[in-house]
Amino acid sequence: MNVEQARAWITAIATTVEAEAETLTRLDSAIGDGDHGANLKRGFAAVRAALEGFEAHTVGDVLTKTGATLISKVGGASGPLYGSAFRAMGKALASPDVTTEQLGDALDAGLAAIRKLGGAQPGDKTMVDAWLPAVAAYRKKGPRAAAAAAEEGAKATTELRARKGRASYLGERSIGHQDPGATSTALIFRALA
């Protein structure tokens, strides 16, 4: 992945998040506070604007800028979590062109950042449940497999009982609904495929 491809990835995320904002909000209304779609739409619109005219020398520059902007503009739980993930990836990719393996390591660093900040375990019904299988699949079989694994991970959150984030307040009643954050993670990986 080179700088232009990194930009293209982020733009693709922005586009898909915009298109799916209502779905994300609907999912978040069921077990959260109904703002996940609006949050990410606002965030990635700001990222799009921030990257315009921004001089990026490395892939990491693009991703770090993305992360910093998300932190500055999103708020909520997903802002710091996704923001930290992109910042961690940016830190790991300090060159103009990176290999698939390097990107795999960076995705893993992103996951680690989310887990460190949010403290979620796999199975807690969060974005971790899409991000984790996606990173594993990426390393073994590349971006398409990663997208499929994220999607599957997101779907599988439906059966889980939430133990982190807002959905955890619902206890048993969180079961039967797909996690919005895991769903947006699937969009991030779909944009990479």
Add this chain to the structure above:
Amino acid sequence: MNVEQARAWITAIATTVEAEAETLTRLDSAIGDGDHGANLKRGFAAVRAALEGFEAHTVGDVLTKTGATLISKVGGASGPLYGSAFRAMGKALASPDVTTEQLGDALDAGLAAIRKLGGAQPGDKTMVDAWLPAVAAYRKKGPRAAAAAAEEGAKATTELRARKGRASYLGERSIGHQDPGATSTALIFRALA
């Protein structure tokens, strides 16, 4: 009408007002504030209680007590208006047994009290539009005709534009709805028939 018959009239009003309270409230919701049924139900329940064990020597005693109780318990526009009407009737009937003609005069005195206090003209879409034709019919043809005339007068308010009371705020929009106060006046005369 003797004292017992006067009591029976008031009891009959209480019963019919209770039965029709929801209708009155529905009518009052359309062009007023939706309390006319509750107001009269509360008022006549209090009248019923006040008359129990109350020693009445004249027809007037019964009606004056009724009027005073309505004033004390109803509130709103209809409390003072109906209360004053019954008090005026009571004043006019200071004997244990009264003739049809005397009752006719008393009903007219009741109407006069309503008009004096509220200042409504015929055609203003108020209780006056039922009370006025009822008194005229009572004098000419007795209680049944009075009840029919009141009913007809009440129905005819539908086409009128209100110029008094709460319905007047609606201007043109008051047209097409039957006046709640005229409707309850029809109940009062129905109970007399």
Add this chain to the structure above:
Amino acid sequence: MKKFINDPGDVVAQALRGLAAAHPELRVDPENQLVVRADAPVRGKVGIVSGGGSGHEPLHGGFVGPGMLDAACAGEVFTSPVPDAILAATRAVDGGAGVLHIVKNYTGDVLNFEMAAELAGDDDITVETVLVDDDVAVQDSTWTAGRRGTGATVIVEKVTGALAEERASLKDVAAIGRTVNERSGSFAVALTAATTPAAGRPGFDLPDDEMEVGVGIHGEPGRRRAPLAPAADVAALMVDAILEAKPATGTAIVLLNGLGGTPLLELYLLYGEVAALLESRDVRIGRSLVGNYVTSLDMAGASLTICHADDEILRLWDAWVRTPGLRRGV
């Protein structure tokens, strides 16, 4: 009907019991539906009584206390109080300097207060009445019961209360009340209808894309129905109607009042539009108040009141007051 009540037939008295528990500094009589300031009657001070149907809280009971009302009569929901209660309140606050009745112009309120004033006269209590009729949505009094009393009532109560506290005469207290009323105009827009406990359903049906314009505070429909509009347009509609009926003079006291079901976030947003418009019309906003003061149960909507004040009114508006609903300087 979804309400925190026990029995639709016994709402007001039970709510007054709660008011009594929350405000030991008030004398509350749930039986007769009265709220009286604890130290009434205040010797030598004009007593001020207001009241009306319940469902408009904090009006009137929430404005009882030093610097504002001496007593409030709480009628049944949307039903004016009865003369007995008004008389009892009048007696309770008569400190020898006479009693002012502040009455919102509705047929029921007017008649019941009139009867009470007559009865008080029999007791040799001097009563003056200020009739509040600020709602400019009601246009022609030869065709109607006259303009309704709405938001300006708060300003009349505050200003007369402050002047009475200075031991002014009944005549002067009544006079300033009338001046405030004359200089005030109000206009309301509703997005939903109120549901009274007695009726159990909304007073009118309003489609999702429409609003009631020129609505009252008793669940009655408004002057007309209009398509739902942005806050900026609603503000313009209110400001236009008020300034047309009551052209600007002096410095304005502006009350943007929620009708009960509208969040404060929206009230502030709407107030921002109102303030910008008034500035563009060269109306100087001297004081403002944004919040729920004269409500209509759970009705979503807002009313705007503009009082073109003079220095004396501003001074009395700024004076100290200690009531559950309005507190300043103590």
Add this chain to the structure above:
Amino acid sequence: MKKFINDPGDVVAQALRGLAAAHPELRVDPENQLVVRADAPVRGKVGIVSGGGSGHEPLHGGFVGPGMLDAACAGEVFTSPVPDAILAATRAVDGGAGVLHIVKNYTGDVLNFEMAAELAGDDDITVETVLVDDDVAVQDSTWTAGRRGTGATVIVEKVTGALAEERASLKDVAAIGRTVNERSGSFAVALTAATTPAAGRPGFDLPDDEMEVGVGIHGEPGRRRAPLAPAADVAALMVDAILEAKPATGTAIVLLNGLGGTPLLELYLLYGEVAALLESRDVRIGRSLVGNYVTSLDMAGASLTICHADDEILRLWDAWVRTPGLRRGV
């Protein structure tokens, strides 16, 4: 969706413009969504910053002013503010004695405030944090993100604000905030769901004969659904839940808080039931507050907060304060 707004995507900044117009005594920055007390930073005084998602007005912006908060950050509706805004607020109120962050316990609020505190540390500003987690409807923190911060936030903000005004140290101000939180429990019941401007429809569907029990203030459904019940039963349910989690000690400060769409008449009625129940449980109510303080947009419902106070907390609760939402003694 029926709301007084212009654009669902631009509600908070526009509402802050209205707040600025209504309260010239505050410094409002609609761009960065900050509300700062006019004389900040106050030299030698601990600065107090709170904030969170908007939609809970008057919390937090309405509690900015002498005696309470020095600054509030208003996030998007139901979305915690971003670290940049919190950092800007922290800088604006740092008078050299350190800054207290009052944070309601939600993942988003915690993470964003943490990041801001770290950044403030880089500026050599000492930050302490009080985490408010009073909602006893959330039970087991190994299964959840922990108890939510709700009504007790008002008491924490008032009490810490009063102590800071006396020039107490950051350590002491934080300590009393934590004590208030520990001694407080809250529980909410909703009759309808809130509608956010972004979603445009109620957060959940609730049948006409049911209520959400143990609900939060962000439109999320509650712990369970129950048949609609009389006010007396709702009061019992709230009181039981709170006293079980936080048994009585000392004198209680009781806050019966409306969630936005419930009329004051009903809140007082419900408070009457709560007060009677507490008396029967030998809980002494020392202070009470009934009204809309921590709302959830237009949600019909109420929350009860009981803080088992000590003398110091009562003294600070009674201290003077001058904010749009709470005013006393000035």
